[in-house]
Amino acid sequence: MAESKGVVIAALIANGAIAVLKFGGFLLTSSPSMLSETYHSISDTGNQVFLLVGIRYSEREADREHPFGYGKAQFFYSFLVSVLLFGIAGWESLKHGYDAVVHGGHALGGTVSALGATFPAWYVNVAVLLGAIGFETYAFKKAFAELKRQIREYEWNGIYDAFKKTSDVTTLTAFTEDAVALGGAIIALVGIALTELTGNHIFDAMGAVFIGVLLMGFAVALALENKRLILGESLPADVETDLRRIVTDHPGVVDLDAFSTVFVGPQDILVTADVSFDAELDTGDLEDDIAEIERRLKDADGRVNHVFLEPER
Structure with a gap:
C-alpha cells in the first residue's frame, strides 16, 4: 500500500x-x-x-x-x-x-x-x-x-x-x-x-x-x-491450483468438495472451501488440521488474508 x-x-x-x-x-x-x-x-x-x-x-x-x-x-x-x-x-x-x-x-x-x-x-x-x-x-x-x-x-x-x-x-x-x-x-x-x-x-x-x-x-x-x-474476480487459475493442492495434500483430507477465491481489495483475497476429512479424526485433531491449512494458505500467497474452511465428515 x-x-x-x-x-x-x-x-x-x-x-x-x-x-x-x-x-x-x-x-x-x-x-x-x-x-x-x-x-x-x-x-x-x-x-x-x-x-x-x-x-x-x-x-x-x-x-x-x-x-x-x-x-x-x-x-x-x-x-x-x-x-x-x-x-x-x-x-x-x-x-x-x-x-x-x-x-x-x-x-x-x-x-x-x-x-x-x-x-x-x-x-x-x-x-x-x-x-x-x-x-x-x-x-x-x-x-x-x-x-x-x-x-x-x-x-x-x-x-x-x-x-x-x-x-x-x-x-x-x-x-x-x-x-x-x-x-x-x-x-x-x-x-x-x-x-x-x-x-x-x-x-x-x-x-x-x-x-x-x-x-x-x-x-x-x-x-x-x-x-x-x-464484479468480484477470482485468482488466476494457476494460482488457485497451487492453493487447492495445499488443501488436498494435507494429511487427513479425503476430498475438496468446493473451493473459491475472490479479491475483496487490492492484494486482499478471500478463500472459502468445503473440505471432506477422514472420519477417523477426532474433533481436536480436526481443529488443528483446519488451523494448519489456513496458515499454509496464507504463507503460500501473502495476499490471502481471509480463509473460511467448512469441514465435512
Whole structure:
C-alpha cells in the first residue's frame, strides 16, 4: 500500500505543476494541442486525487456492514477516474481538435520577452512540453518499478500478464496514465513543431485529435480493468491450483468438495472451501488440521488474508 501511495503522490506533484505550465503555453499561442494537453494534465491531477481518496477510504477497518474491509473502494474510485476524468478530458480534447481541423486555425505566432531577450511564443510550448516529458518520465519510472516488483513477486510473464492479473489498480492506473501522458506530450510537441515549420495549422489540430483519442481509449481500457475486480474476480487459475493442492495434500483430507477465491481489495483475497476429512479424526485433531491449512494458505500467497474452511465428515 505504501508503495502505491508513493507512486500516486509523485504523479500528483508532477501533473499539478505541468497543468499550470501547459495552460500558460496555451494562453500565449492558442495552440489546440496545448489546450488538449492542459485538459490531459488537469485530468491526470484529478486522477491522483481520486486515487488517494480511494487509498485512504480503503484503509478503514472492517466493521459489521463491511466484514472484509473497504478494499474495493480503490476499484470504485479508479473506475470513476476512467469515466469522469479521462472520458470527459478525452472528449473535450477530441472535440476541440476536430473544431480546429474543420474550421481552420493559424500557424503559431507572437513573441515573448524575458531576461532582456525576445523569442517566438511557440518556444514556450516546446520548453513546457520538454519539461513535461522529463516530469512524466520520472513518475513513469517510479510506477514501472513498482509494477516490475509485483511481476517478480507473483511470477507474471511481463506487463501484459500483469494487466490481466493484478489487483493493484492504483499502481496500474498510475503506470498507464504516466505512459499516456508521455505519449500525449510527444504528440503535442511533434504537432506544434510541424505547424511552426510548415505554417500549416493542421498538424497542431490533428495533435489535439490524437490526444483526445488516446485519452478516450485509456478511459475504456481502465474501466474494463476495474469492472472485472468490482464484479468480484477470482485468482488466476494457476494460482488457485497451487492453493487447492495445499488443501488436498494435507494429511487427513479425503476430498475438496468446493473451493473459491475472490479479491475483496487490492492484494486482499478471500478463500472459502468445503473440505471432506477422514472420519477417523477426532474433533481436536480436526481443529488443528483446519488451523494448519489456513496458515499454509496464507504463507503460500501473502495476499490471502481471509480463509473460511467448512469441514465435512
